[in-house]
Amino acid sequence: MSSDVVHLHPTFLRVFLRVPDHTLKLDTRKMPKLATPLTDIQPRTAKPKDKxxxxxDGGGLYLLVNPGGSKYWRMGYRFAGTERLLAFGKYPQISLADARKARSAARDKINAxxxxxxxxxxxxx
Incomplete structure (x- = not known):
């Protein structure tokens, strides 16, 4: 059967269109996971993995957990069209609240x- 066949029923005036299967685009890509703000427990209980x-945390701030067990606060951002990285310090010395303050200060500088x-x-x- 042809893919562009149109049938008209005279009594009900219904239109039936057949769309070929190869024109249907199914979006099978996974949606990116949105960053939810970290809780105080998550950095504390983060265990090292093989990699x-x-x-x-959001706003470019993240905690990098290394295989050796060290945890570092980092912030990724773009400035003048290039991707950059800013380090805030090691995890228990720099708390989550302090890292967020440093992130907001860095964002203020970027906006300026x-x-x-x-x-x-x-x-x-």
Whole structure:
């Protein structure tokens, strides 16, 4: 049967269209998992795995858990069209609340047109 056949029923005036199967596009891609804010327990109980992994908090902030058990706060961001990375410190020394404060300060600098990693280098020099 042809894929572009149209049948009209004179009594009910119904229209039946047949769409070929190969034109139907099924979206089978998985939707990305949105980052939910971390709770205080999640960084504390994060166990090392075979490979480093991230626990996302949102706004570019995440906790990097290394195979050796070390945990580092990092923030990924874009500045002047390039992807950059900013380190805030090691996990128990820098708490979740402190890391969020550092993230918001870095976001304020980005919004003001200042690269936070360059500003940090200048402050430390």
């Amino acid at each position: 480093p992994y991230k626990l996302a 047109g200042i690269d936070p990693s360059q500003a940090k280098r200048i402050e430390n020099a």
